[in-house]
Amino acid sequence: MLRRIEQLLLDLAVVAVIGLGVLITTTVLLRVFFNSGVPDAIVMVRELMVAAIVLPLAVTTAQRAHIAVEFVSNRLPENGQKTLVVMGSVFGLLALAPLIYAGWREAAHAMTSGGFFFGELMLPKWPGRVIFLLGISFCWLRLFLMVVADVRAMRRGAPLAETAYATKD
Amino acid sequence: MDGTLVGLCAFAAVILLLGLRVPIAFALAGVATVGTFVLFAFRTGTFLPERAVTPTTSLVFSNSFDLIHSYDLSMIPLFVALGHIAYRADITTKIYHAARVWLARIPGGVAIASVVGCGGFSAITGSSIACASTMGRICSPEMLRMGYDKRLATASVAAGGTLGSLIPPSVLFIIYGIFTETSISSLFLAGILPGLLSLLGFILVIYVWVLRDPAAAPRFTGTITTREKFSAALEAWPAIALFTIIVGGIYGGFFTATEAAAVCVSAAILIGFAQRKLTLRSLVEALRETCVQTTAIFLIAAGAKIFVAFIALTGVAGDIVQAVTDAQLSPVLLLAAIAVIYLLLGMFLDPIGIMVLTLPLMVPLVETYGFDLIWFGVVVIKLLEIGLITPPVGLNVFVIAGVVGKEVPIDRIFSGILRFLSVDVIVLILIMAFPVISLLIPGSM
Numbered sequence: 325m326l327r328r329i330e331q332l333l334l335d336l337a338v339v340a341v342i343g344l345g346v347l348i349t350t351t352v353l354l355r356v357f358f359n360s361g362v363p364d365a366i367v368m369v370r371e372l373m374v375a376a377i378v379l380p381l382a383v384t385t386a387q388r389a390h391i392a393v394e395f396v397s398n399r400l401p402e403n404g405q406k407t408l409v410v411m412g413s414v415f416g417l418l419a420l421a422p423l424i425y426a427g428w429r430e431a432a433h434a435m436t437s438g439g440f441f442f443g444e445l446m447l448p449k450w451p452g453r454v455i456f457l458l459g460i461s462f463c464w465l466r467l468f469l470m471v472v473a474d475v476r477a478m479r480r481g482a483p484l485a486e487t488a489y490a491t492k493d
Numbered sequence: 494m495d496g497t498l499v500g501l502c503a504f505a506a507v508i509l510l511l512g513l514r515v516p517i518a519f520a521l522a523g524v525a526t527v528g529t530f531v532l533f534a535f536r537t538g539t540f541l542p543e544r545a546v547t548p549t550t551s552l553v554f555s556n557s558f559d560l561i562h563s564y565d566l567s568m569i570p571l572f573v574a575l576g577h578i579a580y581r582a583d584i585t586t587k588i589y590h591a592a593r594v595w596l597a598r599i600p601g602g603v604a605i606a607s608v609v610g611c612g613g614f615s616a617i618t619g620s621s622i623a624c625a626s627t628m629g630r631i632c633s634p635e636m637l638r639m640g641y642d643k644r645l646a647t648a649s650v651a652a653g654g655t656l657g658s659l660i661p662p663s664v665l666f667i668i669y670g671i672f673t674e675t676s677i678s679s680l681f682l683a684g685i686l687p688g689l690l691s692l693l694g695f696i697l698v699i700y701v702w703v704l705r706d707p708a709a710a711p712r713f714t715g716t717i718t719t720r721e722k723f724s725a726a727l728e729a730w731p732a733i734a735l736f737t738i739i740v741g742g743i744y745g746g747f748f749t750a751t752e753a754a755a756v757c758v759s760a761a762i763l764i765g766f767a768q769r770k771l772t773l774r775s776l777v778e779a780l781r782e783t784c785v786q787t788t789a790i791f792l793i794a795a796g797a798k799i800f801v802a803f804i805a806l807t808g809v810a811g812d813i814v815q816a817v818t819d820a821q822l823s824p825v826l827l828l829a830a831i832a833v834i835y836l837l838l839g840m841f842l843d844p845i846g847i848m849v850l851t852l853p854l855m856v857p858l859v860e861t862y863g864f865d866l867i868w869f870g871v872v873v874i875k876l877l878e879i880g881l882i883t884p885p886v887g888l889n890v891f892v893i894a895g896v897v898g899k900e901v902p903i904d905r906i907f908s909g910i911l912r913f914l915s916v917d918v919i920v921l922i923l924i925m926a927f928p929v930i931s932l933l934i935p936g937s938m
Contacts, residue, residue, distance in 0.1 A: 337788075338780040341574055344567050348755030352748055366564045376570050377561045377791045380784040389789050390516035395841045395886045397514040408514040415515045419523030419796075426554035456558055 333379040340375035363444040374452040378459030382466040386488035413471045420464045427457035500809025503528045517846045521796035525803035556802045557795040570787040571754035572662045576618030577779035582765030584731045588613030594725035601703035601710040604649040607632035611653030612692045615660040616736040625654025625889040629896040642709035643901045644909025651889040652913035655878040660688035669870045672852045678743045678750045679935040694916035731764045797849030804853045814857050839880015871931040
């Protein structure tokens with residue numbers, strides 16, 4: 325189930341990247357040929373950026389694609405390496421927790437206050453903030469499940485799965 | 494509580510956590526959050542944690558969200574997408590094939606074509622590791638099959654791959670531009686001449702290598718007609734067109750770097766579909782890879798942004814600048830010290846990690862000395878490029894080792910790299926001694 329949601333979030337991010345390209349290219353073409361533009365294009369691009377960057381966080385985490393320095397850990401025995409991987413994930417859970425709390429506060433505030441971006445379309449502020457909260461929350465959940473799976477694998481003496489998708493959710 | 498002490502402890506904690514394999518983004522964000530909380534909690538002299546929660550979470554949210562919620566930075570996913578789409582549309586490999594046909598008769602022609610191919614690949618994509626990985630899969634096995642010296646066949650591509658960071662577009666330049674608040678368009682233009690200089694240096698290394706040891710590269714004995722040559726050159730037009738859009742568009746003032754990225758992605762998709770090299774399925778795959786890769790980059794940048802804000806609160810950067818100023822280091826000595834620090838860090842850390850860790854301290858320092866930040870950016874990126882091929886953690890070397898497998902041991906690749914490293918050091922000295930090499934093109938805008 326979680327995997328399906330994560331794939332959906334990734335595909336939404338793909339749509340957001342396409343949206344970025346289309347929106348900016350259209351703006352350039354309209355400016356060059358008609359001396360015109362897309363209203364509030366900058367605000368829309370900024371909101372799409374949040375979707376493009378934050379929504380794939382859970383998949384990135386599941387694929388263990390976060391960049392880490394492995395120079396020291398590669399010289400440790402296998403069990404030491406596994407311990408460091410789990411420790412890194414636990415630290416990630418701690419580091420992301422304040423972001424979720426802050427994201428929740430901001431999203432709730434944007435929705436209740438009805439904040440909007442000044443411009444022709446007066447676009448609301450809440451979508452970007454809600455997407456941010458959603459992306460970070462799913463990333464946290466995936467990281468938590470990976471910690472649980474990794475600890476179980478360590479207890480069994482089994483190697484850690486290369487990606488979270490190698491094991492059942 | 495002494496801000497400088499908290500700042501220095503934070504740097505030590507980040508280095509320790511990085512050594513313990515904690516992902517860079519989590520290490521930076523986690524330490525910065527705790528550090529900010531401690532600073533705010535002790536603001537009145539006594540420990541009042543309830544007073545620290547709101548300012549800490551506000552700082553954490555605003556710095557990470559504002560970084561992502563950016564129009565200018567949309568060029569990062571777009572340039573990353575351009576690389577993936579161009580590869581799947583067979584645009585990047587055509588440059589190598591054209592160079593291979595044209596340079597076949599020159600001693601070491603395939604190795605030189607590989608380096609030229611890397612330069613061409615770099616002109617469309619923004620990542621050194623992506624460049625080494627893609628070109629390595631094509632060039633190194635081919636050279637090994639042709640009987641090239643194993644060191645030459647691998648080291649040339651590992652070194653050529655580093656051009657990805659210097660020749661525009663470059664993800665490292667974009668990240669440098671964010672943290673130093675310098676024009677990314679100017680940085681792109683500033684990287685062109687140093688990039689070409691490095692490319693020429695690598696070609697010279699291969700040429701001299703093969704001249705002194707002809708057995709290192711078997712001579713081409715076949716025939717290539719003029720028609721074949723022109724046909725190969727014509728097939729490379731999409732890559733040339735995309736590079737022209739990027740550089741010509743920015744230099745000519747037609748559009749910004751962000752707009753150049755979007756226009757190039759649209760053009761690459763159209764070319765790919767028109768030439769029937771790109772399918773809807775491969776386009777979606779390319780964009781999925783783009784999203785995962787971009788997210789990993791942005792998470793680090795967001796962690797770094799929070800860390801930079803925290804460091805600004807501590808005032809440690811100002812204290813270090815003061816200490817260096819008091820020591821009355823000459824500009825040359827300062828630059829030499831900076832180069833040594835970057836080269837040492839480059840032996841163990843990845844380029845993005847080094848940059849986000851050092852820039853909060855380095856930028857105020859070089860600004861105090863009156864150095865041009867565009868030129869300093871080129872110097873930093875060149876240093877980071879060198880770090881990609883220096884032992885023991887030369888990322889590009891490991892990428893190539895992964896491609897060629899057990900056929901070429903990693904120490905053999907590193908022994909071949911030494912000749913390219915020597916040229917890199919010469920180019921670095923030239924860039925440092927003659928800032929005009931970097932500043933000529935952006936200065937003429």
